[in-house]
Amino acid sequence: MLDVWSLKVLSEVGRLGSFSAAAEALSMTQPAVSRQIAALERRSGVLLFHRLPRGVRPTGAGQAALEQAAHVLDGIALLETRLAAHAAGEHGRVRVQAFPSAATAFVPECFRLFAARHPAVELSLTVGGGASAVLAGEADLALVTSWDPAPAGLDLVPLLDDELLVALPESHPLAAGESVRLRALAGQAWIDGSHPDCLGPLSELAAALGTPPRVSHLCDDWNGRQGLVAAGVGVMVFPSIAGGAALRPDIRLLRPEPALPARRVFAAVLPAPGRSPAVEELLRTMLGYGGP
Amino acid sequence: MLDVWSLKVLSEVGRLGSFSAAAEALSMTQPAVSRQIAALERRSGVLLFHRLPRGVRPTGAGQAALEQAAHVLDGIALLETRLAAHAAGEHGRVRVQAFPSAATAFVPECFRLFAARHPAVELSLTVGGGASAVLAGEADLALVTSWDPAPAGLDLVPLLDDELLVALPESHPLAAGESVRLRALAGQAWIDGSHPDCLGPLSELAAALGTPPRVSHLCDDWNGRQGLVAAGVGVMVFPSIAGGAALRPDIRLLRPEPALPARRVFAAVLPAPGRSPAVEELLRTMLGYGGP
DNA sequence: CGTCAAGCATGCATGGAGCTTATGCCTTTC
DNA sequence: GAAAGGCATAAGCTCCATGCATGCTTGACG
Known part of the structure; x- marks a missing residue:
């Protein structure tokens, strides 16, 4: 199997036109280069360089090999570059x-x-x-x-830590201030998703309310839940991670007091x-x- | 420097999804494959395969490396093919x-x-x-x-061996037969090129003629010489290697007797x-x- | 015309890279 | 729970490429 180092040696010899010069450029000795090229020629069965009194000159086969070797070496370099980019987290x-x-x-x-x-x-x-x-x-x-x-x-x-807020319709009597006492919401109807992804552990909310919350509606859709709140059919817990931008203008967010345990x-x-x-x-x- | 064997191992591991299977496909042992991939990962600084309980799966970087390695291996194969074609004389x-x-x-x-x-x-x-x-x-x-x-x-x-003929204009009195006695041409004017490329060594012709030939015209152009012969200003030696097809129809070729030493x-x-x-x-x- | 220098080829010894064998550990499966 | 499949690691060994020393050929120069 042809290895890359041979191709690198081949390429340098072709570029510099001399075994000795290529050896120096590659930090090796001239006999090593000589053996590399000889091995390449023995394996391929064709002369790659004419040995002249002053250096070497590629044969036709050598010229073809040089061109193809350049492509292969470019491919290797590209591979190394891409791996380096992956290693640096710059690509992927x-x-x-x-x-x-x-x-x-x-x-x-x-x-x-x-x-x-x-x-x-x-x-x-x-x-x-x-x-x-x-x-x-x-x-x-x-x-x-x-x-x-x-x-x-x-x-x-x-x-x-995701702070949990309470969402009320803007028409709700408690929606005026910045915060709302949780105990005051004990009798409200609550909206939840079907899997425990919205209200969170009911036990925590129950402890804050002083009584188990009355879950009146189940809805898995984010916009659907906001619609239910806006329609005044219930209130819901609103995670602050969602950001205010996703909130309908007819809904008010209030900080519960005391604060619910952060998610x-x-x-x-x-x-x-x-x-x-x-x-x-x-x-x-x-x-x-x-x-x- | 990345070598081709590593890429071949990488490629086989990616294709088969297992170090052991790749090892068998490459006629080596599993620890050798493990070492190769580990060395590749150490050099590039990025994990290339996720180790699963049942085989391995390429990471993002591994996937990119596999694709690039395929290109490089294709290039190597193409190089080997071209060298083989050169070695067989089928290309060049x-x-x-x-x-x-x-x-x-x-x-x-x-x-x-x-x-x-x-x-x-x-x-x-x-x-x-x-x-x-x-x-x-x-x-x-x-x-x-x-x-x-x-x-x-x-x-x-x-x-x-290139047989040498004599070219005469078709109107020449000696142009009738298949051959001509050289002695009969002793007095003719001969046409030659400026460098000894047409008549050949004059000593040989002189020996055949019995006297040194009289070189009357020098012309280096092949068609020009034929024109001179056709015009009747001289005769010339015509190598049979040129073939009859290149001969003007108003020129006759005759075998000299005795034959001139072949060129x-x-x-x-x-x-x-x-x-x-x-x-x-x-x-x-x-x-x-x-x-x- | 003789000597020198440049450059490639070759014999020999050595060091390192990679392979193999043996073994351990983890996970899955019956 | 035991067995098997699969990857990682340690130790030892083998082989190949390299470096050193040297020879050979060719061209340059005095």
């Missing part, structure tokens, strides 16, 4: 898996910051798969919360040696993102 | 240097036969440089005759290890060419 692909409220503002903002520094990295976002997508090889990084069951075999990197947000990624440098870079970006 | 270039009368019929006919068997070989023909063109690297094969000084440092391969035709080529296989093949074709 990161597939992010997020829960809906994180996909609203947090992930797009992180993508914007990341893309400014690493324009060659391909980013993609999917919603709804959970941390198992990372284990299945369908995602490189999954955003999970303290409400989700801890995934086995993945590292959890704490990103931020912790983690990045679930493969253990250290399995993470690509691009993922590491994105993690760094997410950690440095303080909020809007 | 042969630049032939001929004297004018050989370029008229002999070389074109040899080219026709050669091209039928080796269509990928590029053939070219130049006239007038002599054997030194081979030494200068401007030609790969030169046709020379026994009239030329023997070139130093080249092999002379005897190709054929021997050689191929002047580099000594054995310096000849390309394509040149060897062309030599074989020329040797097998019996004449029209």
Whole structure:
């Protein structure tokens, strides 16, 4: 099997027209070059260089070999460059898996910051798969919360604490101020998703309210839930990570008093040696993102 | 420096999804494959394969490396193919240097036969440089005759003996038969080229004529000489290698009696290890060419 | 015309890279 | 729970490429 070093020697000999000069350029001795070329000629069965009294000159076959060798060496160099780019996190692909409220503002903002520094990295976002997508090889990084069951075999990197707010229709009598006492909401109808992704652990809310919340409506769609709130059929917990921009103008957000236990947000990624440098870079970006 | 064997191992691992399977496919042991990939990952500083319980799966960087490695391996294979073609004489270039009368019929006919068997070989023909063109690297094969000084440092391969005829205008009183007694031409005016390329050694002609020939006109152009003969201003020696097709219809060719010493035709080529296989093949074709 | 210098080829010894064998550890599966 | 499949690691060995020393050929120069 032809190896790259032979081709490098061949190329230098062709460029410099001399075994000795090529040897010096490659930091080796002239006999080594002589043997390399001789081996190449023996294996291919054709003379590659005419030996002249003053250096060498490529034969027809040597000329063809030089041209092809240049292509191969370019390919090698490109491969090394690409691997270096991957190693530096400057190139690659990161597939992010997020829960809906994180996909609203947090992930797009992180993508914007990341893309400014690493324009060659391909980013993609999917919603709804959970941390198992990372284990299945369908995602490189999954955003999970303290409400989700801890995934086995993945590292959890704490990103931020998500403050939980309460969303009321603007016509609601308690919607006037900046905050609202939770005890005052004890009798309200609450809106939740079908899987525990919206209200969070009901026990925590029950403790804050002083009574188990009355869950009157179930809706998995983010906009649908806002519509229910705006229509005045219920109130809901609104994670601040979703950002105000995604909020309908006829809904008011209030800080509950006392504050609900924050929902912790983690990045679930493969253990250290399995993470690509691009993922590491994105993690760094997410950690440095303080909020809007 | 990345070597091809590593890339081959990488490629097989990517294709088969397993170190063990790749090892068997490459006739090596699993630890050897493991070492190769580990070395590749250490050098490039990036993980190339996720180690799964059942085999391995390429990472993003591994995928990129696999694609690039495929290109490099293709380039290597192409290089080997081309060298093999050169070694078999199926590919390459042969630049032939001929004297004018050989370029008229002999070389074109040899080219026709050669091209039928080796269509990928590029053939070219130049006239007038002599054997030194081979030494200068401007030609790969030169046709020379026994009239030329023997070139130093080249092999002379005897190709054929060129019979020398005499050209007379059709109106000449001696032009009737098939042959002509040389003694009868002793008083004729002879046409020659400025360098001894047409009449040949004058001593031989003088011996045959019984008296030194009277050279009345010098002309280096082949058609010009024929014109002089046709005009009746002189006669000339006509080498049979030029073939009858190149002869004007108003000129007659006659066999001299006794025959002039034949002009021997050689191929002047580099000594054995310096000849390309394509040149060897062309030599074989020329040797097998019996004449029209 | 003799000597010298440049440059490629070759014999020999050596050092390092890679391979093989043997073994351990982890995961999955019956 | 035991067995098997698969990757990682340690130790030892083999082989090949390199470096050193040397010879040979050719051209240059005095």
